[in-house]
Amino acid sequence: MLDFLVVQFLTGLAGACSLFLVAAGLSLIFGVTRVVNFAHGALYMLGAYFAYALIARLGAGPLGFWAGLALAALAVGALGAGLEATLLRRLYGSPELFQLLATFGVALIAEDAVLWLFGPEELVGPRAPGLGGSVRLLGHQLPEYDLFLLALGPAVLGLLWLMLHRTRFGVLVRAATEDRDMVGALGVDQAWLFTAVFAIGAALAGLGGALAIPRSAAHAAMDVEVIVEAFVVVVVGGMGSVLGAFLAAVLIAELHAFGIVLFPDLTLVLVFLVMAVVLVLRPQGLLGRAEGIAREGPAERASLAPPRRGIGPGWAALALLLLGAPLLLGEYHLGVLTEILIFALFAASLHFLVGIGGLVSFGHAAYFGLGAYAAALAAKALGWGLGPALLLAPAAALVGGLVLGWFCVRLSGIYLAMLTLAFAQILFAVAFQWSALTGGDNGILGVWPPAWAAGGARFYYLALALVAAALFLLRRIVFAPFGYALRAARDSALRAEAIGIDVIRWRWLAFALAGGFAGLAGGLYAFFKGSVFPAALGVPISLDGLVMLLLGGVGTLSGPLLGALAYKLLQIGIATATDFWRLYLGLVIVGLVLAFPHGLGGFLAGLGGHRRGAPGRGG
Amino acid sequence: MSGGGEGALLSVGGLAKRFGGLAALDGVSFELGAGEMVALIGPNGAGKTTCFNLLNGQLRADAGSARLKGRELLGLAPHAIWRLGVGRTFQIPATFASMSVRENLQVALLSRARRLGALVAPAGEAFRDQADALLARVGLLAEAGRNCGVLSHGDLKRVELAVALVGEPELLLMDEPTAGAAPGERFRLMELVEVIVAERAIGVLFTEHDMDVVFGHARRVLVLDRGRLIAEGAPEAVRADPRVRAIYLGAAAGRG
Numbered sequence: 018m019l020d021f022l023v024v025q026f027l028t029g030l031a032g033a034c035s036l037f038l039v040a041a042g043l044s045l046i047f048g049v050t051r052v053v054n055f056a057h058g059a060l061y062m063l064g065a066y067f068a069y070a071l072i073a074r075l076g077a078g079p080l081g082f083w084a085g086l087a088l089a090a091l092a093v094g095a096l097g098a099g100l101e102a103t104l105l106r107r108l109y110g111s112p113e114l115f116q117l118l119a120t121f122g123v124a125l126i127a128e129d130a131v132l133w134l135f136g137p138e139e140l141v142g143p144r145a146p147g148l149g150g151s152v153r154l155l156g157h158q159l160p161e162y163d164l165f166l167l168a169l170g171p172a173v174l175g176l177l178w179l180m181l182h183r184t185r186f187g188v189l190v191r192a193a194t195e196d197r198d199m200v201g202a203l204g205v206d207q208a209w210l211f212t213a214v215f216a217i218g219a220a221l222a223g224l225g226g227a228l229a230i231p232r233s234a235a236h237a238a239m240d241v242e243v244i245v246e247a248f249v250v251v252v253v254g255g256m257g258s259v260l261g262a263f264l265a266a267v268l269i270a271e272l273h274a275f276g277i278v279l280f281p282d283l284t285l286v287l288v289f290l291v292m293a294v295v296l297v298l299r300p301q302g303l304l305g306r307a308e309g310i311a312r313e314g315p316a317e318r319a320s321l322a323p324p325r326r327g328i329g330p331g332w333a334a335l336a337l338l339l340l341g342a343p344l345l346l347g348e349y350h351l352g353v354l355t356e357i358l359i360f361a362l363f364a365a366s367l368h369f370l371v372g373i374g375g376l377v378s379f380g381h382a383a384y385f386g387l388g389a390y391a392a393a394l395a396a397k398a399l400g401w402g403l404g405p406a407l408l409l410a411p412a413a414a415l416v417g418g419l420v421l422g423w424f425c426v427r428l429s430g431i432y433l434a435m436l437t438l439a440f441a442q443i444l445f446a447v448a449f450q451w452s453a454l455t456g457g458d459n460g461i462l463g464v465w466p467p468a469w470a471a472g473g474a475r476f477y478y479l480a481l482a483l484v485a486a487a488l489f490l491l492r493r494i495v496f497a498p499f500g501y502a503l504r505a506a507r508d509s510a511l512r513a514e515a516i517g518i519d520v521i522r523w524r525w526l527a528f529a530l531a532g533g534f535a536g537l538a539g540g541l542y543a544f545f546k547g548s549v550f551p552a553a554l555g556v557p558i559s560l561d562g563l564v565m566l567l568l569g570g571v572g573t574l575s576g577p578l579l580g581a582l583a584y585k586l587l588q589i590g591i592a593t594a595t596d597f598w599r600l601y602l603g604l605v606i607v608g609l610v611l612a613f614p615h616g617l618g619g620f621l622a623g624l625g626g627h628r629r630g631a632p633g634r635g636g
Numbered sequence: 637m638s639g640g641g642e643g644a645l646l647s648v649g650g651l652a653k654r655f656g657g658l659a660a661l662d663g664v665s666f667e668l669g670a671g672e673m674v675a676l677i678g679p680n681g682a683g684k685t686t687c688f689n690l691l692n693g694q695l696r697a698d699a700g701s702a703r704l705k706g707r708e709l710l711g712l713a714p715h716a717i718w719r720l721g722v723g724r725t726f727q728i729p730a731t732f733a734s735m736s737v738r739e740n741l742q743v744a745l746l747s748r749a750r751r752l753g754a755l756v757a758p759a760g761e762a763f764r765d766q767a768d769a770l771l772a773r774v775g776l777l778a779e780a781g782r783n784c785g786v787l788s789h790g791d792l793k794r795v796e797l798a799v800a801l802v803g804e805p806e807l808l809l810m811d812e813p814t815a816g817a818a819p820g821e822r823f824r825l826m827e828l829v830e831v832i833v834a835e836r837a838i839g840v841l842f843t844e845h846d847m848d849v850v851f852g853h854a855r856r857v858l859v860l861d862r863g864r865l866i867a868e869g870a871p872e873a874v875r876a877d878p879r880v881r882a883i884y885l886g887a888a889a890g891r892g
Binding site for chain 2: 497498500501504507508512513515517520523526
């Protein structure tokens, strides 16, 4: 038994190596630039593909193999430097949301670039020359390559430590990590420092990817897998701490190694549960430094004028158009419009958290999916009708928001965002692995509305009525005292507390409400599609919502609706025109972030010239 | 001279707070009476703002007590302390930048009435008259519709004062009430504070770097140095105190 534990432990340590390399790069980049680089997983993926291609060209002999790995890491490093110099440098002053979305756009581009260059099949790399065998240890076989990785992780940690503590460059990196203003005061050329750190971080990710190919196949979705795990490692270890990243990588890898033996059905849940526990007990991570007095970072502020009485001509025309749509549109396009309506509600519920509450959630799909599963289970397992099922959907998501939000509101900024992501991933894992209830990967099928609501036009009108009612209610809440309390807490938590506002409590309720509205959208989606899959809880849905906010701007209430419309049309338009829809979507996102740092809504409002904003916010 | 005496509005005893190895406050005790204006002065890092943050619950004290009319404040959350009648203004004005001046007051009035939980009724008209009355009191009614994000520093200080008055405080903690305001505006601001405070018998504890403001408006002065209270008394007495001259007004003044 003991020997088994030892061998399993060593396997876990070997698995920690690549994860550590990726996470260390992510952590270094975050520490210095305060950018959460969503493209980091893509850099890892490119490292793997580059290494595969280079080894194929140079030959799989010892020289070709190792040179291939090194060159792949260097190439990814150079790519990272280019990325920093052309894209991120323009976004350091932008809200976190914009930086995240820009790097997300880069990740989309990279995914399709890989598909285009290398094709969709999984690529299995060659074995490392001289390390292809295995050694016997305590009666078990242990691959030699694992032993190599096992030693490499601490070696890289040591080198990074020497760089950070024994070189002038390292001193600057550490100074910037602890206090950005200090570096400016030292008269250091920040642009150069940031580019260099980004290059090193990218090279580490590339090396991580390159080292992974002898162990596991390269494929075009590996970036999402690794980025989510790397986020977990960085958050658990503490943002900006390389040693923390190492400890956390070991912890997570061991969790995988032993989890698969002890709780084979719970491995995914386990990882995110550990992250949630760490964040709640020690919000800054194992070795992270607690942030001092809350930093009032750049944030998009929805500066909302109180509603005018009556309905403007624009809204009246829109209402007529929507009511008459079934007469104008065919079955397919009406379906597209129905989906847009559902996602408009989803985006509006996310905007309530992000725009009104100032709480950036990376995991809003949790509530969309909770609603979808609640509606589907009510209809299929409990035999409920459409009405009760669509009541249960927001109710379940609201309760979910109460439970998960209770933890989230105790954190702030990027940590809050990470915890929301972790919770969404836990739910995703539960839906994926608890097949007895959810059908697992096969989902729940046959969730169709009854005859009176079935068919394009009928379901469209049902969705239109519910979405319109929900949006109206949400709008009322924004302009009710509750909405003001949320905005007050967002504008200045300090002042809000000093006038008797229990900031945490209102934010908690905001999570529940936003969850409830997202749950209704999810419930509608289940009946619209006739099925629910774990993807309803997945990262892409959460990101869709954030991209919609980006497109529409968070400064107005109609922004998210506009964003949902624009995003869905873009997605569908691009998807029908090309196989490489991610590439074009990514280019569009990156282009939009650069061109309109305050979203389309802000841009249009600026054109209209009737903006009532704070100073320092361009149109 | 230990003002307040029996039935003091605020009595602070043995207040202490450490940050790591540094004692930011080291056993500070004082009292403050109703309607009394007291200045808390000291060099940078003496512990003034820490003292404020402990009194209104933003920070948790390591030891000591702070009683408002006998009621212990330490250990309570900021919003609970506000409900007991402690108002606060900040060194860097903290207002809701996305809202108009009037809305800033309406939010405070809604909070006072415990009506912030209302989900559907529009907030726009709530307490509009009371908000305007307070704005008129601090001379800002003309700015009521403007966004706080575009106001001058001096006007933001007035917004803060009006917002603090919403809670009908018995004790007002003012961290540098005139910092950032133009020189002429400083005295108008302090005179306004003095008049309002006298009307309502509010006890005021304020910090201030401008010595003219301190000696012109405080009835009593407390001097902090490295977390300890080193002198206390009427402005003239404190001004003459050689220890104060030595640490606060500079070594040269101390020798002189």
